[in-house]
Amino acid sequence: MRLDRALSVYVFHPAQRAVPARSHGALPILMYHGISDESERGSAYYKVNTGPAVFERQMRFLKERGYSTIALSEAVRLLNRRESPGPRRVVISFDDGYRNFYTHAFPILQKFGFTATMFLPTGYIGENRASFKGIECMTWDEVRELRKAGIEFGSHTVTHPKLVEMNWVDVERELRESRREMETQLGARVTTFAYPFAFPQADPLFVRKFGDALVELGYRCCLTTEVGRARPGDDVYRLKRLPVNSHDDVNLFRAKLEGGYDWLALPQAMVKRVKSFSTQRPR
Numbered sequence: 001m002r003l004d005r006a007l008s009v010y011v012f013h014p015a016q017r018a019v020p021a022r023s024h025g026a027l028p029i030l031m032y033h034g035i036s037d038e039s040e041r042g043s044a045y046y047k048v049n050t051g052p053a054v055f056e057r058q059m060r061f062l063k064e065r066g067y068s069t070i071a072l073s074e075a076v077r078l079l080n081r082r083e084s085p086g087p088r089r090v091v092i093s094f095d096d097g098y099r100n101f102y103t104h105a106f107p108i109l110q111k112f113g114f115t116a117t118m119f120l121p122t123g124y125i126g127e128n129r130a131s132f133k134g135i136e137c138m139t140w141d142e143v144r145e146l147r148k149a150g151i152e153f154g155s156h157t158v159t160h161p162k163l164v165e166m167n168w169v170d171v172e173r174e175l176r177e178s179r180r181e182m183e184t185q186l187g188a189r190v191t192t193f194a195y196p197f198a199f200p201q202a203d204p205l206f207v208r209k210f211g212d213a214l215v216e217l218g219y220r221c222c223l224t225t226e227v228g229r230a231r232p233g234d235d236v237y238r239l240k241r242l243p244v245n246s247h248d249d250v251n252l253f254r255a256k257l258e259g260g261y262d263w264l265a266l267p268q269a270m271v272k273r274v275k276s277f278s279t280q281r282p283r
């Protein structure tokens with residue numbers, strides 16, 4: 001049995017729904033990676049692929065429930081002003097720049113009239129096709145085509161490194177170079193960023209310094225892997241997201257959207273804390 005699903009669907013979601021005020025102003029930011037039926041090893045919690053049919057079911061669910069998408073840049077503007085984006089609004093985000101976004105996700109998003117933000121590791125996006133983790137990525141031509149069709153693009157570094165393990169000069173280079181490359185290729189400003197790998201929330205010194213670097217280098221927000229929904233007045237340089245994959249049947253998907261998954265932030269933070277004690281390293 002999958003514990004996080006059972007607790008979310010049968011305990012925390014009903015509890016959340018019993019107190020609607022607790023959801024007031026909360027904005028779900030969905031986190032997708034690949035849209036593919038490729039099988040993955042490991043527990044359901046860590047999987048990152050969402051099958052095209054499952055993705056379509058999830059998008060149809062949003063449509064039927066009256067959800068509309070809000071562009072990330074607009075959501076950040078509102079959250080910064082402590083304003084609620086309104087009920088039944090959702091941000092859809094994708095990491096890693098895979099080609100299956102272009103071939104599988106985009107047509108489905110278009111079908112339902114939804115928009116999304118894709119975060120690119122720019123070192124894997126080329127004039128010619130490149131791959132990241134053995135999966136084909138988009139080319140700049142495809143990125144430009146999607147941008148014209150209303151998809152937002154943000155930075156996900158150049159090489160998709162574990163930033164917390166790098167020296168500071170290299171961290172800043174990853175932030176600066178990816179943004180510069182994207183702005184050159186797209187001819188537009190790039191202000192959104194998604195943190196690659198697990199966000200080092202147990203390392204407040206790094207988190208603060210990293211947030212300062214993002215501000216200095218012209219970014220207006222940072223999406224993380226911390227689990228939960230965003231709220232007006234949240235620090236927009238460490239926004240929580242809701243991870244989604246093929247295992248999100250409609251009940252779990254709904255529980256996540258309505259706050260039934262927010263409880264996971266606490267055990268997630270505790271695990272990270274324990275891990276950080278056991279892997280302390282000099283920086």
Ligand SMILES: [Zn+2]
Nearest residue numbers: 095096196197
């Ligand atoms: Zn990534």
